[in-house]
Amino acid sequence: MACSTVSESVLYTYKRSFHGFVMKLTKEEKQKVSDMLGVVSVFPNGKKQLHTTRSWDFLGFSEHVNRSNIESDIIIGVLDTGIWPESDSFIDEGFGPPPSKWKGSCQNFENFTCNNKIIGARYYHANGSLGEEDFESPRDSDGHGTHTSSTAAGGLVSMASLMGFGLDSSRRGSISTCCCVQTFDDAIADGVDILSVSLGALSGSLPSDYFDDSIAIGAFHAMKNGILTSASAGNDGPDLATIGNYSPWIVTVGANTIDRTFSTKVQLGNKMVYEGVSINTFDLKNSMYPMIYAGNAPNITGGFNRSLSSQHCRPAGAKDVAYSFPLPATYVGENDGASIFIYLNSTSNATATILKSTEVNDTLAPFVASLSSRGPNPITSDILKPDIAAPGIEILAAWSLNGPLSGVLGDKRREAYNIISGTSMACPHVTGVAAYVKSFHPSWSPAAIKSALMTTASPMDVAASSNAEDAYGAATPLGVATTPDAEFGYGAGHVNPTKAVDPGLIYDAGEIDYVKFLCGQGYNTTNLRQVTGDNTTCSEARNGIVWDLNLPSFALSTSPVISFSQNFSRTVTNVGSPRSTYNAKITAPQSVKIQVEPTVLPFTSLEQKLSFVVKVEGRIGSNTIESASLVWDDGVHQVRSPIVVYSLS
Structure with missing residues (x-):
């Protein structure tokens, strides 16, 4: 690459917690840079996939739980799609100025301001990555970041709901927050205590080596600086070996259910009613509508001929998760679907209606959701992942008023709160609990906090899966469980906030322990020094075996x-x-x-x-x-x- 074009190609540089840069390279240039002395790794700066109330009560974490007197000094950094600062979840009434340890800032944008609750925010985007619906600021155009931030550290909001669904008090696990869309480098320099990362590799991508993974690298430096990173496991379950964010210095979180789900019934013209699953806010007033088979629906938009797209609709998926749609919709099990199809072919005047959803108690909860990615660890098979499970299914939290409720751009509904599911929702629950633990034990290392979370977790029963008639809802309409993948689904178990502050014993570890582990995994001294930034060496005496980490x-x-x-x-x-x-x-x-x-x-x-x-x-x-x-x-x-x-x- 010519020297005159280097400055134009460099997009970002990182030089505080670790050294690196982002620049445009051809495949040939990438290989040349990879071969240069001192280069640890070169990997694409690709997009990360989002791993996308009552849940705190379900965890036994009431509004009146014992709290430390320094909890408001704990700072959570959230790496996500942004935040909607006007949400009631981020009102700063009763908060003093930011903690003195805070070194960050609130970037100056016309459409975004911070307060004593949202004490800092940064905005990043690679050239050409800004969508038409996006804001050129930390303001959340999607809703995902607002949801995760308010789950981890949002204020108490009484009577929060999605159009009456999930009516409860939306609240958080910890009090203070730095809800930032930022890189690890800035987060470390800013002085955060806990990092929440509900992001991961794109579905179907091959697992990355620890130092070819930007989240693993960033989390390593966070750990080195005393910051625990909580990360989502991914939403590629229920297959085994689909886990994301699997480095041992982070806490990887799987998603389990809570004791509330949603039922959406279908009423046919022959008076039969079938129970499906979705979050349907539309009220059709029991009006009956003509009904056809989707494969016969003409679709002339987008250049399609006839019904090519509708004939190849993907299955709705497991019935342990209720999703929102931009129009009245529900998904039913295979047996009910067959019965509906028989009715459809029995008359030329088939009619049906979809009723508004109702809330239903799920007595089998908690169990790991089918969508939650499973272990084992794809890089180091003898390190258990995920580490722990937390509520991630049908979670009520704050939402961006710019974000459609269903995630579909044509959906015109806008609400201050939304109910969504994913390991993205589980991750901030653990983030909030980790911040709660740190408020009682400010000197504890990231490994100590992780240990406290894991060793006090409530064991989860594999039998819940076996007791379900059909693991994915083909015959069982509600309350179904997932396949018995045991610890590869839930790790140590279901997070228990009140017990985590007093674990009795902790399994501690620090940078040197992870360095020994990496040496034993085949990393060389040159690689390690470039990443650790110190005089770390790998020798036979220092090499550690995985079973001793x-x-x-x-x-x-x-x-x-x-x-x-x-x-x-x-x-x-x-x-x-x-x-x-x-x-x-x-x-x-x-x-x-x-x-x-x-x-x-x-x-x-x-x-x-x-x-x-x-x-x-x-x-x-x-x-x-x-x-x-x-x-x-x-x-x-x-x-x-x-x-x-x-x-x-």
Whole structure:
């Protein structure tokens, strides 16, 4: 590339927390840059996919929960589509000026202002990426960023609802927020405490190596600076090995249901009524309308001949998630659909109506939603992902008044609050809980907070899946569960905010631990120094094995039928009672034998560290996932770690 064109090609430079730049390159130029000394990686600056109330009460996190006196000093950074600053969720009444540690700013835009709730905002876009509906500011044109921000840190808004649906108090997990559309580099420099990232690779894309993934790289530097990154697992479930955001230094969040869902009935001209699923705000007043098969519907828009597009409609999907549509609509199970089709062909005057949705109690909740991406980890098979699950289905939160409720541009409905689903919605729940924990323990590392979230999570029952007549709603209209993927769906379990502030023991880790892990994974000294920015080296003495990374979970990938035996080394830190004795309790299936040495951990002081070894051995069949657990119990705290042994061949 000629020197005269270099400055024109560079779009962004990053030089505070880590060094890098964004520039336009041809394929040939990309290869030349990749081969240069000191270059860690070169990867496309492609789009990230959005991983797209009552949920806090469902978590047992009431308005009157115990709060610390420094909670309003905790700053959450949100990397998303923007924010709608006029929302009632972001009123700053009762808030003082931003914390003194805040180093960020609110960029000056005519259509956007900050306050003592939204204390900073930045706006980014690559050349040519601005859509007609987008604002040239941090103002949210989509709604997604407003929704995630208000879930993580929105203020209490009484009687919030979507046209009467989900009527409740919309609120947050933590008090203060920096709702910013920004890069990790700026977020770190600005002084945030927790980062919330409901973004990930595009569906169907191949998994990226840790240092070819911009989110993994940014989160590594955040961790290095004491900032925990909460990230969504992705919405490519229920297939296994679809997980996104799988680096071990972040907390990856899967989406589970809450005890509320929505029923939308179809009434036919023959008086039969079938129960479907959607969030239908349209009230047709029981009026009956002519009915046809979609494959026979003419479609002459967009250059289509006859009904090519309608004949090839995609299936509506699982019935454990209710979606909004820009017109009256619902989706029914396969059996009900067949009955409706029979009626349609039985008369030349078929009629039907779609009723307005009603709220229904879901007694099987929580279970992992079918859309939530599953593990195992595609890069490091012996690190469990996701880490945890949180409410992500049919979540009520603030919305952009520029964003259509259904996400379809032709939808003219505009509301201050919306109900949507996805791991994007689960992620900010964990972000809010992490901020809550940090407000009680401001000196805790990102790994310590992650450990507290995981070891206090409520175990989830795989049996909920087996009890459903049909995992995806073909025969069961409501309350259905997903396939029994166990920990590959929910990680350590369902996040429990009130228990997370007092975990008893924590599995701590820092930059050096992750560096040892990366060295053991084959990264060389040159790669690491360019990323860590220090004199880190990889040597035989420093190389770590994956089974010794001090995580609060255990995973082992093995070959079918062949006997296995693997040791895991761990160290826990006492953060409960100064003098306490923890006893190991193991739960395991018959095919897996688990031993712990020692079986008793006697602590005599706070912050004391004690180590132990877990030995896992046995033999399992092909395409098998075996779940076990280790609980350290002192009579007050039950510090639970999931153990997964699997063979997927």
